[in-house]
Amino acid sequence: MLLPDWNHLIFTSLRYNPLKSLLTALGIAIGIAAVTLLTSLGEGVRSYVMDNFSQFGTRIIAIGPGKNNTSGMGGILSSVRLLTLDDYQSLKTLPYADHVVANVQGTGPVRFGERIRNTDIYGTTASMVEAWDFPLASGRFLPNSPGNNSPAFAVLGSKVWQELFEGRNALGQFIRVGGQRFRVIGVMQPKGSMLGFDLDDMVYIPADRALSLFNREGLMEIDVVFSPATSSEQMSERIRQRLIDRHGQEDFTIVTQDEMLSSLNSILSVLTLGVAALGSISLLVGGVGIFTIMTTNIRERTPEIGLLRAIGTSRRQLLSLFLGEAVFLAILGALGGMLTALLLLGITAMVIPDFPVQPSPFYLVASLLFSAFIGLIAGIGPAWKASNLSPIEALRDE
Incomplete structure (x- = not known):
């Protein structure tokens, strides 16, 4: 046929x-x-x-307190030694570390005049905008303060700025963050949301000020953005050795962006x-x-x-x-x-x-x-x- x-x-x-x-x-x-x-x-x-997850870059290594194979609340209660600002300063001197960012986060009221908004308060350091590609709409970001006594400066997310200042100029104005007085020095460009987490509904303050505000002794995380001249495995090993030398043991968790994305x-x-x-x-x-x-x-x-x-x-x-x-x-x-x-x-x-x-x-x-x-x-x-x-x-x- x-x-x-x-x-x-x-x-x-x-x-x-x-x-x-x-x-x-x-x-x-x-x-x-x-x-x-x-x-x-x-x-x-x-x-x-x-x-x-990729919008912050792909050459990022996150260090958290506590080992991931121990019990406890987010590795904090099981940690022998917390991550501190001194650890952050030490990691900044590592070879191929382009940017190092210290992070601590909480929530609280932000007030300007009679307007008040409960929002996320993010304690961080000066290199965050370069590390995570967070451009500013106006003003400048938090300055690089070598000590643990940073000036009381604040940078507003675009949504917080709209809610508190209704589009007016906020630079130089004083606001209260968690009851403490801060001066506004910058406003971020809209960044959008990540998995339902609104990156624009946030106030950025220095990490040492945030530790005092939230009555914390240790950071929640340290992020290292490394140079393309090295690999994530090599950079992870450098970070591990540096922190073991400081802590005496491996009481922290290192997660690379590649591992997380994979x-x-x-x-x-x-x-x-x-x-x-x-x-x-x-x-x-x-x-x-x-x-x-x-x-x-x-x-x-x-x-x-x-x-x-x-x-x-x-x-x-x-x-x-x-x-x-x-x-x-x-x-x-x-x-x-x-x-x-x-x-x-x-x-x-x-x-x-x-x-x-x-x-x-x-x-x-x-x-x-x-x-x-x-x-x-x-x-x-x-x-x-x-x-x-x-x-x-x-x-x-x-």
Whole structure:
């Protein structure tokens, strides 16, 4: 049997009862649409999270107090020695350390005149804007104070500035942060949110002032941005040796940006794969529909099968005809469901531009191939039964 004849017989069979063919393909279409929508959402969330964590750069090493394999509240209660500003000053002298940032965070009221706002208060050091690429809208950032007695300066996030000053000039004005008096020396440009954490609804003050304000002895974290001339492994080892020399033991945790991004990517990829597997269940339902319709077609087309066998069609050719019909129905449904899902995603992107959806070519191709496989498996039974019909018995039904 020639390929054009094979295609003609399959398409003729599908056109003979278009409504039945459409309803059969609909089950696969719904499954593919579900897989496409769910995986697009999963990939969108993965890209959104990765972009948010990468916006501060990729050459960052975070040092936290306490070992990560001990118990306690965030490694603080289990820490033998806290991270201090002296540790921060020591790490600044390491080779290839471009920027070192000390961090301590809390919440409290920020007041200007009669206006008051409860917000995040972030204690940090002068190099934060260069390390994390936080540009200023006006003024300057916190100065570099070598001692532990920094001036009472504050820099406002854009949202805090809008709430307290309503867009007016804030430079030189005095505000109260947690009851203490600070002078505003700068306003940050809008930075947006990271995983629901509003980076603009924040007040930045010197780290030593924040330690006093929150009645803390140690920093929450020290971040080191290193030069591209070295690797994260080499820089981590330098940091480890320096802090062991100071602390006498390794009572701290070092996390590189590469490790964090790799872990996040692995977790989110597994979640996306799980969502795809969940959506694929509906493809199995579509496969059952193809099996049912193909079985019904065998009964209805018994005389046709007998005639084909009588004019010399081999069992193998007859098997390929019915398998081709099942696979074509599955692919037809898959393409219809995929196009529908992509259309819905396009509309969503226009209506809600910030909604994290991103179709993955890998999952689109994989779902299309899986649909063809489902059609092949669903069609094997009916096709095998058709190929084994006796031509004499089949023609008796004519």
